Every structure is written in structure tokens, then in C-alpha cells.
Amino acid sequence: MDHGRGTSFFFSNFPPDFMEADMWKVFQRWGRVSDIFISRRLNIKRQRFRFVRFMGVQNVRELEKSLSSVWIETRKVIVNRPKYNKTVETSKEWNVKQKAKAKVEEKQTPKEWLKQCYIGRVSDLRKVGDLNESFILGGYNFIKIKYLDGFHVLLLGEYELKVKEVVEEKKEWFDDLFDTIVPWEDQFVVVDKLVWVRCRGLPLILWNVDCFGKNAALLGNLVEVDKATQELEELEYVRFMIRVHVGCEVKLSSYFKINRILYQVSLVEECTVSKHHLYQGHWDGKSVEQFSYIESQASFVSGECGIDDGEYVYSCGREELGVQIAKIG
Template identity: 25%
Template sequence: MTADPRKYYVRDRPGQHHNYHQVNWRDRADITLFYFTRFPEDATEEELWFQFKQMGDVREIFIPKLRNKEGRKYGFERFNGVSDANRMERKLDNIIVGGLKLHANIPKYRRGKARQEQYVAKHVRQMEGENGKGRVATPPNVRRTYAEAVVSHTENRGQRRSTTSILALYGSSQSSVTLEIPKGMKKRYKDAWVGRLKRQEIFEQLDDELSWILGSKVAPKYLGDDMVLLLGLSDTKAKEMIMEEINNDTSMFYSMEKWNSELKPGNRLVWIQCWGIPLVAWSIKYIRKIVAAVGDLVEVDDDVDDMQRLDRARVLVRTPWRPTIQHSVTVQIDGDTHRVHLVEEN
């Protein structure tokens, strides 16, 4: 299962991420998404992977903790190189898992040629110099209570007091502008909710989950850090999700609140390229220490995890530093001195 770095399970190991100037691999034309349900309660992603592998080139399997509207467990799978999606749908729909006939189909949400064209058009605009920002998958694979999150933020802020002062060394120009925002535009966000993700790396699957749990009218928008704006979410459903988290700990958000203009992300999520890491220090444990001066390590590129490239390590970092990060770290190993350069991707 480890031969191909993209044959992974979302819950078990880091996925493959790209910087926001690139179209995500999940949205490539040769990747096809299927929804499936009606399988044994104790079936794992690994076990289902072996079942689906017989049907084609599986690239991802994801089973949320939540259930669909019928109260059943469900999941999503992505295949590479499916020439006839309808034929594959019929094949999957006839699989028997643990004595149960699987139900599978092509999701009615997030499919069609128009969506692919939107991603390509957006990518072209960015390459031509527009300031569009795509989504990035995000923070640590750690479940925390709200109290723990607050304590962690306070501790990190104290630890970084000396490093963040370095920012004052970088000069920048400033200007000011006054904007008159029409009431109609403000009203759009008045009743919106903001959820804080437990596992920010699942944001790329968030659209899929919400489509089946809440319907297509709820539109998630990434705000930064662990914050997701939920447009179209009713107060009643929001309160149900809050109670679900309190009682069962099965919501994808560790907290939810109504949007207000004071809600702003305190950190950025950026891809950093680390040049010059000594070979003997090539492990996530040591890379985490090397980048600690600028922020918390969230994710690593597959090339880092599989050691496909050893000239540089590409990592996702949660940082309070403003753009653009260019920092060097002096690393001492057995009396030898090494210089590692950290450069933020544009």
C-alpha cells in the first residue's frame, strides 16, 4: 500500500498537497469521485481499499465520522484513469462487503465539466498575475478542546515573542483607504456561522461531507487558520451540530459561532521551502525543530515523507509572520555547522 505515495488514507498519513498556484490533484480531469454507503459498521478504510483496488486505480478513501440523512455510515473514494464513470459506478454498486451489497454512485454535487473549467480558469488567472487565492489544507492532525486551543495559542505567543520581533526589521510601505460597503453586501454575512476545524487537513473533503449532511445550499469558505465560513447554514442546524459535538464529539468543528467583523485569523498557513537540511536530520521530528522559529509544522509534502527529493523540503507552516518569509537557521550537529534557508512560496 506504500508503493504509490498517493495511495493513502486521509486519517492515517499526510496527504499530497500543492501550493495554491496549482490545481489540486483531486480536481484533475483524470480523477473521478464516487460516493458509497451500506457497508459493515466496523469496516475500515484500509479494508475497503483492498476491495476497491480490484475495480481500478484507487487514490483516496475517506469515511467521515458523521452519518448521512438515513443514519448510515458513508464514504468517498477517488479513482485515477476511469474512462467510463457510469460503468465504474455500476461495478462498485455490485460489490459485496461483509455480506452487504454496497450502494455507490457519482455524487450529484461537485461534478461536471463546469467545475473543472472553473479551476483551470482560476489557475490561468493566477499565473497571469491576479491576486486570487486558492484553498489550502490546514493545521495539525490533533484533536483539542477549546480550552486546550486557547492555552496552546497563549503559550506559542509567549514562545515566539522574540522571533516575531524580527518582523520589525523588514521595512514596508503603507497607505489608507475608506470604503463604503452597501448594506446588502453586509447582510449576506450577518447570519453566517464560523466553524473551527478540529483537523484542518480535511478541508478539501469538507465540500463533499457538507453536501450530503447539510445539502448543497451550505457553502463553506476557508477564512484562514482553522476558520471556515458556513454560508447558508441555518441557526437550527448550527445548534444541532454544536450539541452533537458536546454530546458525541463527532462534529468536524470543535467550536461554532455567529460571524462578526472581529473574527479574524491570527495566523497564516503558508508553504515553506527549506533548503540545505543535512541528510542525517531528514525526519519530521528534526524538520519541525528547524522551522519552529517561524511557526508550527502542519503538514509535509509527499516528497518529504517519502524522501523523493533531498535537496529541499517543502512543508506547510502555521505562522504569525507576515509575507514574505525569508529566514535562515544555523543548525549544529556533532560540532558541524549547517545553514538552512527557509523561503516562503509565492
């Protein structure tokens, strides 16, 4: 029995064009459906997982047996239960409980609820965009993922369920998703941020990851290159993401010489970062031409960004060239 919280099942082996509206029509025959979700990711058979939650289930095993006999067109549906069987309250039940707790929660401080949280770190940004989906498919949809900027996320458990219990019980599962996952510490602070930068003035002959990395190095660390830049769909400017200090907004105007011709390149931080576009891929082009910076001027809106006045040694190929960095304003 689901005790009013809902019973979830995961399905596969559907026809590719079988969408959510079609699923509602089919599964309403077997019970009261509250949620349907279709994964963006493909499994090993190049099929999408589907998630259905039923309310008021009296006999879970009997329902699972009935669902295992469902055919869609010429395909027999494959059904599975979540790996983690603790279920979640309905939104109505949650709202009632929240009202009952309102007076108590007013007295809580952020420190108290943060003690129940965990901090996860990823080095591969592709994982950030897929975390919520991974938790749903893994049966842990009571854990909410909050992006903290940089490479960190906050894991917050809902209702009476605690993140600690799941992390300790399913350590290997979490280790596959995160480089590190640790309990919340009051001293924790995000010191880096990820920003998209638009680079203009760079000759097309130098549109390669080596060149982008050398430009990004004047401001921070290159993280990724935009898909439109990789595929040469957008030629107005180069767009890439860099990691810089959290208090730093950067505008950079830099000069470099190619075959004795002087070029001016500008790098400007975009005003906003699209969180759903966190990862788009990396450029895999090869360096075509040696280039050397001969003079730079940088304007820092706020923060130091780790660059000091004086000579900056820039390594390019077999040469090391001195670059004069001047702060303005």
C-alpha cells in the same frame, strides 16, 4: 414530492470499478437524474458512498422502495435518504430567483449577509479538505464552506435555509467536525496564515520531525510535513507547513554545527499555497543527532513575525545556546 428542487439518495455496496458513467446508465431507468457524486472516503466496510439526485419525484417513498431492489452484478445496492431532509433548488430555479433579487441585493452590505454565517475552527487540517464532502454526505449540501486561511472556515447557507437552524438542531454532528463553531462577529479577523516552506541545506541525517520543528520555530509553528519529504521521494529540499502571522513573508538563512562542522540552512516561503493539499500527514521519524545553532541571519520581507533583535535562546536536548538574530533591510 420534491417541488422541483430534487430528491437525494445515498448508496453503498457498489462494485469498486463501478463509476459515475455506469451509475448514470442504471439510475436513469428510475427517473430524471440531475447529479451523481462518488465519495473519496471509505466507509467501515471499505466502500465508497455514492450520491444521486432525482428531479420531478412525485412519491419519494415509492422511489426509495424501488431503488432498494436494485442489484449491480452480484451486489444488492443499499439506499438511504439524507439525514437532513430539506432539499435544494435546481440551478435553473436558483438563477431565476437570483435575477429577481438582483435589485434588492445591490443595496445589501457585506455586514448583512455575514450575519447569517457561522465561523468554524478545526485543529486537524485533514478535516478541512473533507468538510464539503462531509456536508454532502450529511445532507447539508445547501451550506457552502469557504476557507478563511489558518484553521478557520466560513459557513454560508444558500437559498432560504439558514445555517443557524441546522447548527442548533444538529449540534452534536457539528461538534464532531469542528473544535468551535460560532456565529459571525464583526470583529473577527484571521490573524494567522499557513504557508509551505522549502528548507535547503539540511543534512539527510537530520531529516526528522524534531529537527524540522526546531527550524520552523525560528519563524512560527510547525503544522505538518509534506508527504514527499516523509517518504524521501523528494531529496532536493525539505517541505513543511508552518503557521505565521498573516502579514509576514519570511526568508531565513541560518547556521548550525554538527560534530564541529558548520552548515548553512535556508528556509524560503513558497509563493502560493495549494488549498487542496492542505493536509498530507506528519513525519514520525526520530531525532538522530544533536545539533546547535550558533548564528542566524533573517531577512523579513514584511511584518515582524515576533522575533526581536538580540539574543534568542534556543533549547536543544540538554543544552541552551544563545543565537544572535539580526534583521536585514
